Each structure stands twice: as structure tokens, then as C-alpha cells.
Amino acid sequence: MPSLWEYANPKKFIDTTSRVTPWLFVAAFLCLVTGLTWGFFFTPDDFRQGSTVKIIYLHVPSALMAINAWLMMLVASLIWIVRRHHVSALAARAAAPVGVVMTLIALATGAIWGQPMWGTWWAWDPRLTSFLILFLFYLGYIALWEAIENDDTAADLTSILCLVGSVFALLSRYAVNFWNQGLHQGASLSLDKEENVHDVFYHPLLICIAGFVLLFLALVFLRTQTEIRARRMRALLARERLTA
Amino acid sequence: MTALLLRDLRLAIRAGGGFGLGLAFFLIVVVLVPFGVGPQSELLSRIAAGTLWIGALLACLLSLDRIFALDWEDGSLDLLATAPLPMEAIAAVKALAHWLTTGLPLVFAAPVLAILLNLPPAGYGPLVLSLLLGTPALSMIGTFGAALTVGLKRGGLLLSLLVLPLYVPTLIFGAEAARRGMDGFDTTTPMLMLAGITCGTIALLPFAAAAVLRVNLR
Numbered sequence: 001m002p003s004l005w006e007y008a009n010p011k012k013f014i015d016t017t018s019r020v021t022p023w024l025f026v027a028a029f030l031c032l033v034t035g036l037t038w039g040f041f042f043t044p045d046d047f048r049q050g051s052t053v054k055i056i057y058l059h060v061p062s063a064l065m066a067i068n069a070w071l072m073m074l075v076a077s078l079i080w081i082v083r084r085h086h087v088s089a090l091a092a093r094a095a096a097p098v099g100v101v102m103t104l105i106a107l108a109t110g111a112i113w114g115q116p117m118w119g120t121w122w123a124w125d126p127r128l129t130s131f132l133i134l135f136l137f138y139l140g141y142i143a144l145w146e147a148i149e150n151d152d153t154a155a156d157l158t159s160i161l162c163l164v165g166s167v168f169a170l171l172s173r174y175a176v177n178f179w180n181q182g183l184h185q186g187a188s189l190s191l192d193k194e195e196n197v198h199d200v201f202y203h204p205l206l207i208c209i210a211g212f213v214l215l216f217l218a219l220v221f222l223r224t225q226t227e228i229r230a231r232r233m234r235a236l237l238a239r240e241r242l243t244a
Numbered sequence: 245m246t247a248l249l250l251r252d253l254r255l256a257i258r259a260g261g262g263f264g265l266g267l268a269f270f271l272i273v274v275v276l277v278p279f280g281v282g283p284q285s286e287l288l289s290r291i292a293a294g295t296l297w298i299g300a301l302l303a304c305l306l307s308l309d310r311i312f313a314l315d316w317e318d319g320s321l322d323l324l325a326t327a328p329l330p331m332e333a334i335a336a337v338k339a340l341a342h343w344l345t346t347g348l349p350l351v352f353a354a355p356v357l358a359i360l361l362n363l364p365p366a367g368y369g370p371l372v373l374s375l376l377l378g379t380p381a382l383s384m385i386g387t388f389g390a391a392l393t394v395g396l397k398r399g400g401l402l403l404s405l406l407v408l409p410l411y412v413p414t415l416i417f418g419a420e421a422a423r424r425g426m427d428g429f430d431t432t433t434p435m436l437m438l439a440g441i442t443c444g445t446i447a448l449l450p451f452a453a454a455a456v457l458r459v460n461l462r
Contacts, residue, residue, distance in 0.1 A: 133409050133412055136405070136408060136409040137409050139405060140402075140405045140406040140408075140409065143402055143405055143406075144392065144393075144402065144406065147393075147396050147399075147402055148395070148396065153395070153459055153460070153462065156456075156459040157392055157456060157459055157460070160392075160452055160455055160456055160459075161392060161406065163452070164388065164410070164449070164452050165409070165410070167448075168409065168410045168412075168413065169409075171413040171441070172409070172412045172413050172416075175412065175413040175416040175417060175437075176412075176416065178416070178417075178420070178433075178434075178437070179416045179420060
């Protein structure tokens with residue numbers, strides 16, 4: 001019976017993902033083009049926010065992916081700690097820079113939207129603050145990966161950091177709620193409510209989110225392949241130096 | 245365990261630097277703030293609690309890399325690891341020693357320095373209590389961070405970057421408690437949250453720190 005753990009084999013992982021990745025890129029591109037074009041040009045302006053409402057098509061998906069990338073890193077770190085599959089550790093490493101870029105996009109688009117709407121680029125609002133903290137977590141995680149030379153040590157230390165960091169990130173999320181009442185509106189999307197965003201904006205938003213998810217997957221696959229190949233190359237070079 | 249604790253305390257006091265450094269830094273931060281923001285006493289008394297908390301946090305941060313670095317360099321950490329004491333206990337004792345030499349003096353120094361910042365009289369009790377509750381968490385989190393970066397050549401900067409976001413919840417609740425106390429509001433909720441964070445970190449982080457140390461000593 002085929003199982004997910006087959007992909008712990010780097011060769012199997014590369015074989016499968018290198019076939020899938022181009023299609024993911026194409027699908028992501030199509031989704032983003034459709035979603036963004038539809039969102040930017042074929043939706044009406046909001047009666048209160050005017051055309052600035054359209055930044056939602058970048059802001060919400062990137063914010064969503066910023067959090068989900070960390071979640072993916074958490075799961076990958078757990079798999080590394082429990083089952084010690086190298087692909088899993090490398091996937092966590094590959095996801096971090098993508099996650100940090102998503103966080104930056106969310107922060108930047110938020111600031112651009114906030115300037116005309118709230119009259120300020122930045123406010124110490126719970127959501128903004130917790131995203132800033134998430135950004136710091138990403139930076140620390142990436143810096144720790146880069147700083148350690150031994151691959152296995154780096155994988156171990158960063159995965160433990162990811163676990164501890166997740167607990168503290170959650171804690172900070174609730175701490176900042178306590179600390180300051182927010183300017184930021186409630187969730188744009190939620191599973192338990194019928195509709196928070198009007199249908200006109202909702203459908204292109206869903207397509208944009210799908211595009212961001214596909215793009216994230218494609219980038220993580222590509223970066224993981226690169227990491228695997230880079231590591232294999234280093235091993236080959238080391239072996240060559242030994243025999244020469 | 246007691247022997248290790250006494251050894252660390254003795255080293256911290258006799259070797260100089262480590263013990264006084266945190267306090268001196270705390271003093272510097274608190275003295276420099278009025279120069280930075282201006283001498284109006286209403287303004288100073290409004291930011292006093294927050295400044296003292298930030299000063300305490302930075303002073304803590306400054307002394308973190310001493311927790312394991314020296315023992316790592318001269319090999320005593322390897323000896324400790326082979327000792328019958330479990331790694332978790334070593335991490336916990338190290339954190340306790342760090343708190344006794346850094347956190348506790350800060351708690352005692354804070355009310356004195358608060359005079360400089362014109363803290364309202366109602367604020368002294370909550371400030372000292374919040375620091376007393378919060379600084380153990382700072383030491384424990386810092387021990388985890390120090391254990392993470394112990395093997396690195398220039399781990400100091402990385403250590404600050406890693407520990408900074410971990411300190412945020414403690415700082416929020418600690419400073420909030422001190423501020424509410426200063427304004428005469430009820431401080432029960434932030435104090436309880438602060439105590440909860442401290443208890444949680446003391447309960448869980450020794451295990452994380454020990455796991456990290458084992459990886460680094462491999």
C-alpha cells in the first residue's frame with residue numbers, strides 16, 4: 001500500500017515533486033492572474049473604502065500563507081524530531097524564507113492600506129504586532145539555520161526552536177490582545193460564519209488564496225529539491241576529495 | 245545540584261564582571277532615558293514602569309551568553325553532562341544561578357532607580373512584585389536561548405534575535421501589571437498571567453534546554 005512516508009526517500013521525493021512542480025507553477029500563475037484581474041478590474045468599489053478594498057486580494061492570502069507556512073514548518077519539525085526524515089527537515093528549512101516573504105507582503109500591503117483608511121502606516125494593534133513578532137521568529141529561525149555548519153545539528157536545533165517558538169507565538173498572540181485593543185477588523189474569512197465578505201469580493205478572493213497556496217507549494221517543493229541536491233553535491237565533493 | 249549552584253554563584257561573584265554588569269547596565273539605561281526623552285517629571289513618571297521593565301530585560305539579555313559559554317569553552321560542560329545529574333537539572337540550576345545573580349539584584353535595584361524616574365508611590369509594590377514574578381521567566385527563557393547558541397562562535401547577536409520574540413509575552417504582562425499598579429487599577433489579571441508564564445517556562449523549558457544541550461554536545 002502506498003504511504004506518505006515513501007516521500008521520506010529523497011529520490012522518490014525529487015522524482016515525484018519535480019514532475020508536479022511545473023504544473024503547480026502553471027496552476028498558481030493561472031489562479032493568480034484570474035483572481036487578481038477579476039479582483040482588480042471586475043469588482044465594484046466598496047462604498048466606504050473605495051478602490052482600496054482591492055488590496056484584500058494580496059493581503060488576506062499572504063497573511064494566511066504566512067501563518068500556514070509556520071504551521072507547515074512546525075509539522076515538518078515534529079516529523080524530523082520523531083522520525084528523523086531528512087527531507088522533512090529540509091522542507092522546513094525551505095519553507096522559512098517563503099514564509100518570511102509572505103509575512104512581509106502582509107505587513108507591507110497592510111501598511112499601504114492602513115495609510116488612507118486608518119490614517120497611519122502602522123499602529124500597535126494586536127494583529128499587526130503579532131505579525132511583527134512572527135516576522136522576528138522567522139528571522140531567528142533562518143539565522144539559526146544559517147549559523148550552524150553541521151546539517152544534523154542545525155536541523156535538530158531549529159526544529160526545537162520551532163516547537164518552543166510556536167508555543168510562544170501563540171502566547172504572544174493572546175498577550176497582545178490583552179495589551180491593546182485593536183484597530184484591525186475581525187476575520188475576513190471564517191469557517192463558522194456564512195459570509196463576512198460580500199460575494200462579489202469573495203469569489204475572486206478564494207481564487208487568489210488558491211493561487212497563493214499553489215505558489216507556496218510549488219516554491220517549497222522547488223526549494224526542497226534544491227536543498228536535497230545541494231546536500232548531495234556536497235557529499236559527492238567530499239567523497240571526491242577523500243579519494244583524490 | 246547544590247554544589248553546582250554554589251559553584252556557579254561563586255564563579256559569578258568572584259570572576260567579576262558578570263555580577264555587576266547587569267546592574268550597571270540597568271543603571272545606565274535608567275539614567276539615560278531622562279536625557280533622551282527630556283526631564284519633565286509627569287512624562288517620566290508615566291513611562292517609569294515600562295522603562296524599568298525594559299531596562300531589566302536588556303540587562304538580563306546582556307548576561308545571557310555567560311550562562312553556558314565559559315563552561316563550554318573550558319570543557320566543564322562536557323564533565324557536567326557525564327555527571328550523574330540529569331541534563332534537565334543542569335539547565336534548571338544554571339537558570340536559577342543566573343536569576344540569583346542577575347534577576348534578583350535587579351528586583352532590589354528597581355525601586356531605588358524608580359525614584360530617579362519619579363514613579364508614583366502606588367507603583368512601587370506592583371513594580372517589585374511584577375519583576376519578582378517575571379524575571380525568573382526571563383532567566384529560564386534566556387537559558388534555553390543560551391543553550392541553543394552555545395556551540396556558535398559569535399552567538400551573541402543571534403542569541404538576542406532568538407530570545408527577543410520569546411520575551412514579548414513576559415514583557416507585556418510584566419509592564420502591564422506595573423503600569424496598572426501605578427495608575428491604581430487592579431493588577432490581579434496581569435500578575436496571574438505573569439506567574440503563569442513563569443511557572444510554565446520553569447516547568448517546560450528545562451526539557452527543551454536539555455534537549456538542545458545534548459544536541460550541541462554530540
